[in-house]
Amino acid sequence: MGEFELIARHFTRPGRSARPALALGVGDDCALLQPAPGQQLAISTDMLVEGRHFLSTVAPERLGHKALAVNLSDLAACGAEPLGCTLALALPRADETFVAGFARGLFALADAHGIELVGGDTTAGPLNLCITVFGQVPAGQALLRSGARAGDELWVSGGTLGDARLALEVFRGTHALPGEAFEAVRRAMELPQPRVTLGLALRGVATSAIDISDGLLGDLGHVLQRSGVGATVEVDALPRSAVLAAQPQALQHECLLAGGDDYELLFTAPASAHAAVLQAGRQAGVTVTCCGRIEATPGLRVINAAGQPVPTPWRSFDHFQ
Amino acid sequence: MGEFELIARHFTRPGRSARPALALGVGDDCALLQPAPGQQLAISTDMLVEGRHFLSTVAPERLGHKALAVNLSDLAACGAEPLGCTLALALPRADETFVAGFARGLFALADAHGIELVGGDTTAGPLNLCITVFGQVPAGQALLRSGARAGDELWVSGGTLGDARLALEVFRGTHALPGEAFEAVRRAMELPQPRVTLGLALRGVATSAIDISDGLLGDLGHVLQRSGVGATVEVDALPRSAVLAAQPQALQHECLLAGGDDYELLFTAPASAHAAVLQAGRQAGVTVTCCGRIEATPGLRVINAAGQPVPTPWRSFDHFQ
The missing domain is CATH 3.30.1330.10 (PurM-like, N-terminal domain)
Structure with a gap:
């Protein structure tokens, strides 16, 4: 063929009723799209x-x-x-x-x-x-990386942060998991759920947002740089699956903080919007967890539940490293 | 690095004055673009x-x-x-x-x-x-592949149709050219000029258009299929460089009709718009040449200047053939 x-x-799927925005689909030199006024x-x-x-x-x-x-x-x-x-x-x-x-x-x-x-x-x-x-x-309502402000709370969506990275480690042969546990984290790696509904619900609520593709710390770094602020992340607050929670602490930390491939939203909102964020999560049917705070002091600090610094010896994932 | x-x-080219349509460029999760109303x-x-x-x-x-x-x-x-x-x-x-x-x-x-x-x-x-x-x-003014009508004239832009294919044959080692001639056709292959200004000038004048990427006959075939018409192409009318014109006739025909990589516009317009097409070409500073006619009879016929049929033993370029 x-x-x-x-x-x-x-x-090509002929005869499908297209969205109002779609004027002409596959098969010509260009597609034509008409965004709403x-x-x-x-x-x-x-x-x-x-x-x-x-x-x-x-x-x-x-x-x-x-x-x-x-x-x-x-x-x-x-x-x-x-x-x-x-x-x-x-x-x-x-x-x-x-x-x-x-x-x-x-x-x-x-x-x-x-x-x-x-x-x-x-x-x-x-x-x-x-x-x-x-x-x-x-116009003007897009969530950008540049809107985080000192005093904002830091939030993350979903409940299985780090599972994709854990699956990768199994594929790499550096770690072993029982069959069922492996299938669960493999699903997280292969079938990520884009948080589109949550993103829409966060318009006018969140001050900044990014999706976690290269690892939480690396992606948060982009937000901090663009926004000219710093942050403290509480690693023990980060949501994780039962499978990940059963792994050694160092591996948990690496998967949660430097994992990548999560495709969860990492976003900031004023503390005064705390209830509105929880409401947006409920509306979208997605868990949202407050996991840190934006601060005026530059830099990125990671602490545990006791407030002690947690080592972060990893780099953000870089395709050419 | x-x-x-x-x-x-x-x-990234910070500080460049962006087009009015560009609200946000490289560096966030998405670019934001605002088409005019x-x-x-x-x-x-x-x-x-x-x-x-x-x-x-x-x-x-x-x-x-x-x-x-x-x-x-x-x-x-x-x-x-x-x-x-x-x-x-x-x-x-x-x-x-x-x-x-x-x-x-x-x-x-x-x-x-x-x-x-x-x-x-x-x-x-x-x-x-x-x-x-x-x-x-x-809205409604895009040139489509589906608009060709029986009686329309068939036009092609540019003056070096087939040169890109000739260069490819030299790279493939099936043909040889003197250095200067090779550099000229290599330029056609490596530095095609998109006919953007001509496309704009043809709005409201042309009834259909396509760019020649896979070869004139193959691309014309898409227009005929979409428009439900046939066509006759006069091969001797097709514009060609002095370099191509000096090659054996069979090679000329293959480069012109089945060459591909030309990125010239192949378009149709009513015979009554003949002068308007020439004017559009002048306005855009691009040669336009009438090279055939759209007909009600299905199929694609190629003739020479004497009106005799010309054999077309090639398929359109298919990446998986």
């Missing part, structure tokens, strides 16, 4: 490479999910409502089983968020997935 | 892989140009005004010479079209470049 046929068979378009792009962002062992359907999820997570971190995405795909060969599974996983998540694949490109080459997502947000 | 530093050094957003994405879309011999600066050019060409084919782009880049290693040259070439073309790089992603991996471009076009 050739390139055009492969695309046509798995990536007064809305800004939020755009993000992520490239996934085998061995870096996913392992060859991942099921194609889960890979389709994850490729879109990590992009939707960027829209969530801006408080943007998803509209559509494009997909560019390099494949070593025209592997229909892979493409069919990948498309199934991608479209299942796209449908869950009411968005369409509006365009794309397919080519032969080492496996590479590049998705660009588009969302809309009322 | 790490990933973040590499990006910061070469891909009443405009649709045109979006296209292209992925370039070494050995498929470019050779390892290409200078990084030319590669930066070409990666953006092929995307701008899609906006041109829709008659859209470019606003911005994102870049996702997989690099085998953090090679600063490559990145610096690539960024130079990309920004030179971006500046020529008044657009900004609004976001991106960099990762380690086999060399892969994925650019997504955004443009705007008044």
Whole structure:
């Protein structure tokens, strides 16, 4: 099967009732999108490479999910409502089983968020997935990295921070887990849930937000730098699964603070908005946990529940380190 | 140098006066873009892989140009005004010479079209470049593939159709050219000029348009299929360089009709708009040549100046054939 046929068979879904914003989808030189009046378009792009962002062992359907999820997570971190995405795909060969599974996983998540694949490109080459997502947000209401203020509380979403990193350590062979525990953390790694609804609920509540892709400390560092502030994180307050909580403390700390691949939202809000944040979490059906405080003193401090400093010997994940 | 530093050094240009449409550029989870009221957003994405879309011999600066050019060409084919782009880049290693040259070439073309790089992603991996471009076009005025009508004239832009393919044949070793001639066709292959201004001038004049990326016949086939019409192309009317015109006829025909990588516009317009098309070409400073006619009879016929059928034994370029 050739390139055009492969695309046509798995990536065009004729006759689907498109969103009002989508004027023209796959099949022309460009897709045409019409954001609602007064809305800004939020755009993000992520490239996934085998061995870096996913392992060859991942099921194609889960890979389709994850490729879109990590992009939707960027829209969530801006408080943007998803509209559509494009997909560019390099494949070593025209592997229909892979493409069919990948498309199934991608479209299942796209449908869950009411968005369409509006365009794309397919080519032969080492496996590479590049998705660009588009969302809309009322002008001036986007959650930015630059809005954290001294005195703000620091929050994190979800209940399984660090599980993706724990799964990676098992795949790497540096750690072992019983089968069921491994399946649970593997799910966290392969099927992250983008916090889109929470991002929308946090508009007007949170002062800044970022999604945790490179590790909590590294991503928080971007917020602190952009906002010109410092922070203290309480590691014992960070939410973790029963599986992670059963691991040695040093491993827990590494997974929680330097893990990456979590795709939870890390955000700040004034202490006066504490109840509003909890309400936003309930509204979105997502646990939100206060795990620290933004301070005027520059730098990033990590303490335990007793207030003692916790060592942080890891660097943020850097693809070229 | 790490990933973040590499990006910061070469891909952020702080303090640049952004377009009015650009609310927030590189450095947050999303870029924010505000199309003018009443405009649709045109979006296209292209992925370039070494050995498929470019050779390892290409200078990084030319590669930066070409990666953006092929995307701008899609906006041109829709008659859209470019606003911005994102870049996702997989690099085998953090090679600063490559990145610096690539960024130079990309920004030179971006500046020529008044657009900004609004976001991106960099990762380690086999060399892969994925650019997504955004443009705007008044609602309902985009040039589509579906608008060709029987009786329309068929036009092509530019004067060096087929040169990119001729250069590829030299690189492949199937053909030889003297040094100067080779440099000229190599330029056509490595530095294509997206016909953005022509695309804008053709709004309201052309009935359909596509850019020639996979070869004239293959790309025309997409227009005919979408429009439900047929066409006759006169091969002797197709514009070609002096270098190509000096090659054997069979090679000329293959380069002109099945070459690909031309990034010229192939478009249709009513015969009554003949003068308006020539005027659009003058306005854009681009040669436009009438090279055939759209017909009600399905199928694609190629004839020479004497009206005799010309054999077309090639398939459209398919990345998986």
